[in-house]
Amino acid sequence: MAKKAMNEGDMNSGGSNGRSREIATWRNKVGLAEMLKGGVIMDVTNAEQAKIAEEAGAVAVMALERVPADIRVEGGVARMADPDKIKEIQDAVSIPVMAKCRIGHFAEAQILEALGVDFIDESEVLTPADESFHVNKLLFKVPFVCGCRDLGEALRRIGEGAAMIRTKGEAGSGNVVEAVRHMRAVVGGIRRLQSLPAEELMTEAKNLGAPYDLVVEVARTGKLPVPNFSAGGIATPADASLVMQLGAESVFVGSGIFKSSDPGRRAKAIVEAVTRYDDPKALAEISRGLGEPMPGIDVRQLDEKQLLALRGW
Amino acid sequence: MAKKVGVLALQGDFERHLAALDECGAEGRVVRLPAELDGLDGFVIPGGESTTIGKLLVRFGLFGPLAALLKDGFPVYGSCAGLIVLAAEIAGYDQPGFRVFDLAVDRNAYGPQVESFEADLDAPALGPEPLRAVFIRAPVVTRAGSGVEVLARFEDRPVLVRQSRLLGSTFHPELTPDRRVHNYFLSIL
Numbered sequence: 255m256a257k258k259a260m261n262e263g264d265m266n267s268g269g270s271n272g273r274s275r276e277i278a279t280w281r282n283k284v285g286l287a288e289m290l291k292g293g294v295i296m297d298v299t300n301a302e303q304a305k306i307a308e309e310a311g312a313v314a315v316m317a318l319e320r321v322p323a324d325i326r327v328e329g330g331v332a333r334m335a336d337p338d339k340i341k342e343i344q345d346a347v348s349i350p351v352m353a354k355c356r357i358g359h360f361a362e363a364q365i366l367e368a369l370g371v372d373f374i375d376e377s378e379v380l381t382p383a384d385e386s387f388h389v390n391k392l393l394f395k396v397p398f399v400c401g402c403r404d405l406g407e408a409l410r411r412i413g414e415g416a417a418m419i420r421t422k423g424e425a426g427s428g429n430v431v432e433a434v435r436h437m438r439a440v441v442g443g444i445r446r447l448q449s450l451p452a453e454e455l456m457t458e459a460k461n462l463g464a465p466y467d468l469v470v471e472v473a474r475t476g477k478l479p480v481p482n483f484s485a486g487g488i489a490t491p492a493d494a495s496l497v498m499q500l501g502a503e504s505v506f507v508g509s510g511i512f513k514s515s516d517p518g519r520r521a522k523a524i525v526e527a528v529t530r531y532d533d534p535k536a537l538a539e540i541s542r543g544l545g546e547p548m549p550g551i552d553v554r555q556l557d558e559k560q561l562l563a564l565r566g567w
Numbered sequence: 568m569a570k571k572v573g574v575l576a577l578q579g580d581f582e583r584h585l586a587a588l589d590e591c592g593a594e595g596r597v598v599r600l601p602a603e604l605d606g607l608d609g610f611v612i613p614g615g616e617s618t619t620i621g622k623l624l625v626r627f628g629l630f631g632p633l634a635a636l637l638k639d640g641f642p643v644y645g646s647c648a649g650l651i652v653l654a655a656e657i658a659g660y661d662q663p664g665f666r667v668f669d670l671a672v673d674r675n676a677y678g679p680q681v682e683s684f685e686a687d688l689d690a691p692a693l694g695p696e697p698l699r700a701v702f703i704r705a706p707v708v709t710r711a712g713s714g715v716e717v718l719a720r721f722e723d724r725p726v727l728v729r730q731s732r733l734l735g736s737t738f739h740p741e742l743t744p745d746r747r748v749h750n751y752f753l754s755i756l
Contacts, residue, residue, distance in 0.1 A: 273686050273687045273688070273697075273721075274686065275684040275685070275686050276684055276685045276686065277681070277682060277683065277684040278681060278683065278684070279684070279685050279701075281685060281701050281742055281743070282680075282683040282684065282685065282701060282702075282703055285580075285683070285701055285703045285739060285742050286680055286683065286703050286704065288580040288583060288614070288742065289579055289580055289614050289615050289616065289647075289648070289703060289704075290615075290616070291578070291579060291580060291581075291582070291615075292576070292577065292578040292579060292581070292615070293578045293579075293615070293616065293619055308618060311618070311619045311622045311623060311626075312619070313578060313615070313616040313619050314616070348618065348660060348674060348675065349616055349618060349619075350616075350680065350704065367681060370678070370679035370681060371679070371680075372679055372680035372704070373680065395681040396680060396681050397680065525619070525622075525623070526623070526626060526627075528578075529577050529578060529599065529623055529627070530599070530627075
């Protein structure tokens with residue numbers, strides 16, 4: 255191969271004829287999020303569930319100690335999963351494995367990176383470790399996903415280095431109402447930015463509490479600079495279709511699968527629903543005979559202290 | 568007349584391929600149903616999760632019709648997961664695939680996501696300029712049959728390969744602004 259003649263970077267190359275690798279670039283991070291589009295990311299708590307998720311067609315699994323519905327019931331401090339648990343799940347599947355760290359808990363994030371997880375979710379589902387500051391995600395090689403309730407929160411997290419955004423919804427509720435509220439807030443916020451004249455964008459950035467450069471970029475492109483997924487309360491194929499039609503590019507399903515009566519079947523159906531989200535006839539077929547969905551909670555009966563979505567700032 | 572290229576849109580970064588084809592002056596078409604395979608000049612299987620894409624090909628009835636087209640020499644480009652779905656051998660996994668590209672591939676062979684990387688490639692068939700390539704949990708081609716032309720290598724392994732009218736890359740040209748890989752594919756339709 256006539257490689258050497260054209261290659262000035264060979265001095266640093268470890269390979270015999272290759273050029274040097276530049277690892278964990280921004281394109282690598284956002285690129286993995288791009289690869290997960292049109293898919294379902296499922297919460298799992300052991301190897302057996304992880305295999306069911308992979309078999310159903312999940313694009314990734316989220317390794318957890320307890321699903322959000324159980325965290326809600328059992329209470330106490332919810333922390334990063336045990337490394338043994340994460341290893342068990344990594345060994346069980348070939349698809350990407352994600353794991354959650356507490357908001358602001360950069361030491362948990364460092365450990366998760368050392369464990370080789372493919373994505374870290376800095377998540378409001380766990381008990382926050384810092385009530386003022388999120389993790390500086392730009393310092394890590396591993397990509398991060400963060401939750402948001404509106405456009406300002408999404409852009410703050412992206413400014414800190416999140417390579418994927420998910421609207422929060424209300425985890426462990428089995429109720430899609432908050433997922434809808436948050437997705438509409440993000441998409442509506444983007445539409446509003448697009449309608450503003452350039453001179454109003456600085457004040458809008460101030461009002462949103464968002465980095466000005468990102469506000470300008472979103473006003474110009476009409477979309478977030480990273481993929482935008484939906485989470486928190488999706489329990490049925492119809493829920494998945496709803497959030498996809500509202501602008502989600504993929505969905506996270508937490509308790510909705512393994513708290514239902516037939517997880518394998520429901521998981522498969524939600525995967526199919528995300529692909530065929532805009533085809534009601536296909537969805538009618540996909541939605542048949544799935545057994546009981548998870549019970550669900552009326553979020554209006556929860557008081558503020560019980561709302562996970564209010565964690566994060 | 569603009570060439571009509573179908574992009575498999577079951578899961579993955581199909582929108583990036585549609586945008587890339589559009590920039591090359593081709594007419595990209597979303598394909599989710601068997602009927603949408605009619606009247607195409609070529610086809611792209613995008614990046615994504617190969618296990619998910621394989622399963623959905625079977626569940627939505629696209630696997631059979633696509634296999635028949637591939638048998639008749641239909642031009643197909645697979646990037647990353649798309650290449651895995653086309654490969655003759657996938658080491659260690661029993662997952663749906665067309666087994667038409669005379670290659671053996673090892674999935675996620677560079678390690679977990681923190682080992683994902685970019686690098687410049689030499690690809691003389693695409694011109695003298697280095698080709699910037701984004702590798703994401705990429706597969707490695709461990710064997711390429713005698714009918715496979717290697718258009719670029721990285722660290723001695725084939726990363727851009729052609730077999731007659733099949734094209735494959737272990738990296739993601741749809742994520743960079745350089746359109747030479749997509750233009751090359753359009754040139755062999």
